Amino acid sequence: MSELIDxxxxxxxxxxKHLILQLHVGAAPAQVQKQLVRMLGQVPYGLxxxxxxxxxxDGMPPEEVTRLCHLHGAALEGAIDLTxxxxxxxxxxxxxxxxxxxxxxxxxxxxxxxxxKLDALPDxxxxxxxxxxxxxxxxxxxxxxxxxxxxxHLLFPYxxxxxxxxxxxxxxxxxxEARALLRGAIEALAAAATGTAAEVRSAVALTVRPAAQAxxxxxxxxxxxxxxxxxxxxxxxxxxxxxxxxxxLGFCLVEPAEGWRPASAPEATADEATAAGKIRxxxxxxxxxxxxxxxxxLPIDATFVDADxxxxxxxxxxxxxxxxxxxxxxxxxxxxxxPSSVDTVDRILGGFRAGKRDRAAFWIQMRGRxxxxxxxxLRDAEGTYLGCLxxxxxxxxxxxxxxEQRLLSWSEEKADA
Numbered sequence: 247m248s249e250l251i252d253x254x255x256x257x258x259x260x261x262x263k264h265l266i267l268q269l270h271v272g273a274a275p276a277q278v279q280k281q282l283v284r285m286l287g288q289v290p291y292g293l294x295x296x297x298x299x300x301x302x303x304d305g306m307p308p309e310e311v312t313r314l315c316h317l318h319g320a321a322l323e324g325a326i327d328l329t330x331x332x333x334x335x336x337x338x339x340x341x342x343x344x345x346x347x348x349x350x351x352x353x354x355x356x357x358x359x360x361x362x363k364l365d366a367l368p369d370x371x372x373x374x375x376x377x378x379x380x381x382x383x384x385x386x387x388x389x390x391x392x393x394x395x396x397x398x399h400l401l402f403p404y405x406x407x408x409x410x411x412x413x414x415x416x417x418x419x420x421x422x423e424a425r426a427l428l429r430g431a432i433e434a435l436a437a438a439a440t441g442t443a444a445e446v447r448s449a450v451a452l453t454v455r456p457a458a459q460a461x462x463x464x465x466x467x468x469x470x471x472x473x474x475x476x477x478x479x480x481x482x483x484x485x486x487x488x489x490x491x492x493x494x495l496g497f498c499l500v501e502p503a504e505g506w507r508p509a510s511a512p513e514a515t516a517d518e519a520t521a522a523g524k525i526r527x528x529x530x531x532x533x534x535x536x537x538x539x540x541x542x543x544l545p546i547d548a549t550f551v552d553a554d555x556x557x558x559x560x561x562x563x564x565x566x567x568x569x570x571x572x573x574x575x576x577x578x579x580x581x582x583x584x585p586s587s588v589d590t591v592d593r594i595l596g597g598f599r600a601g602k603r604d605r606a607a608f609w610i611q612m613r614g615r616x617x618x619x620x621x622x623x624l625r626d627a628e629g630t631y632l633g634c635l636x637x638x639x640x641x642x643x644x645x646x647x648x649x650e651q652r653l654l655s656w657s658e659e660k661a662d663a
Contacts, residue, residue, distance in 0.1 A: 267301075299412040332477045337506025339401070339488045340473050342497065346393050347465040349499035354458050357383035361450050367443035374439075377446050380454060381435050386499065388428060390461055393498035394421040400488045400495070401476060408479050417472065420464060427457035482508035494531045547638040550624075551579045553631055555595060567617055567638045598623035599631050615642045 334340035360379035367373060398421065402414035431453040438449045480488075486508050524531050532540070541548070542563035549570065550559040557577050560570045579595075580588050597603040598621075607620040618639045624632040 298416060299410060301412070303412070332474065334473075334477060335506055336503035337489070339396075339485055339492060340477050341506075342492070342500075342502040343393065343397075343468060343473055345500050345502075346498040347469060350387065350390060350393075350461060350465055353383055353386045353499070354462055357387070357454070357458055361454065364443060364447055364450060369442060369444035371443045373441065373443040373446040376443070377435060377439065377441075380446075380450060381432070384428065384432050384435065384454065384457075387458075387461060388432070389498045390428070391425060391498075392496040394425070395495045396488075396492055397421070400491055404480050404484045404488065405476060410475075410479065413472070417464075417467070420460070420467075424457065424460040424464060427453070427460050431457040482510050486511045493526070493529075496530070545639065549636040550633060551595075551636065552633040553599075555579050557582065558633070565640070567612075567640055594621055595634065598634055601629065601631070609641075615640050616645055617641070 334344070357380065360376065360383055364373060364376040364380065367376060398414075398418055402418065405411075405414055431449075434449040434453040435446070438446045441449075489506065492502070524533050525537060541561050544561065544563065545565050546561070547563075547565050547567045548561045549557060552558045555578055557574045557579055560574075562570070574582055580591055583591050594603075594606045597606075604623045605620060607618070609616065609618045611617075618641050620637045622635045622637060624634055626632055
């Protein structure tokens, strides 16, 4: 089949639809790509979404589009026109998705290097080090799940509100394929942990490479089609809602850039997370009960003293070194120390307040235990003094540790060491 179709005056969208349909009846992607470039040259990124949407509306099952999605990508490789695509500012959700894709491609390149080192080993050689390197890259790539979750639960609902329903269904199915392939690869390499280089190479070829290709294909589809089209479709307030809710689902391999806020965003009101009994922080959202459990589980004894030198909070977990009662809350910290040490406390807090120092550490022997005490200045992003944290640790057992205990050698008998 040297010629798939004669142009015959077809509109670009109808021509693209016809060419994609040829893939579904067995045409080779390279042949379709040649026809596409000859007849259309560069394809506007939004046209691909329109065609996939129309194919589904015309009765093609989304599963069929999903099944041959990789062929669409192969036929369109290098033919997508991005010259008119908008550029998202730093911190915008599209910018974050793009930066995550760049990080994923970096991990995929590192994975390819690790796999190539395995290829260089003799068939019967032990492959432990090479295997660990491949597994480390796969574990990093597992972070892609957060990238996919933000698309599925934040971006796709807004696209659907704008009538774009087919492509999100297809892409969600491709996410699930990539997840399954990644899980399979991780499990296969775990099973090959004691195998020879030949056995590990077989596991890599059968499971790792397909998983890597699925992730790479998705980054290409996002960069060339989904993200530019979404940037054209959603308005600023919709992107702002996506940005506000993104931290709860997490980010993939990179931190988002700080500072993006559209001019049309409403003034801050009562925070929804706080109203729901949660505390929203720059690195995530946590419930009050969860936060209390976290603080009390830390292997320290901590007391917070505010900028006016009053005790406002202390942990009450199992790691208490000094007795505390709620009677000290609101009390001047100077009154919580013997008179002989008040001058030192004042000098430390004065240095914190003046910005001359940030830490002051002490260690003592107490009833046969080695106790470390440290005062740490707390400041906001502008450097304003907020108070200090007194952190006390009983380091007796930790000082006695020798050698090493790695995660892979952990056992129930050593659990409390």
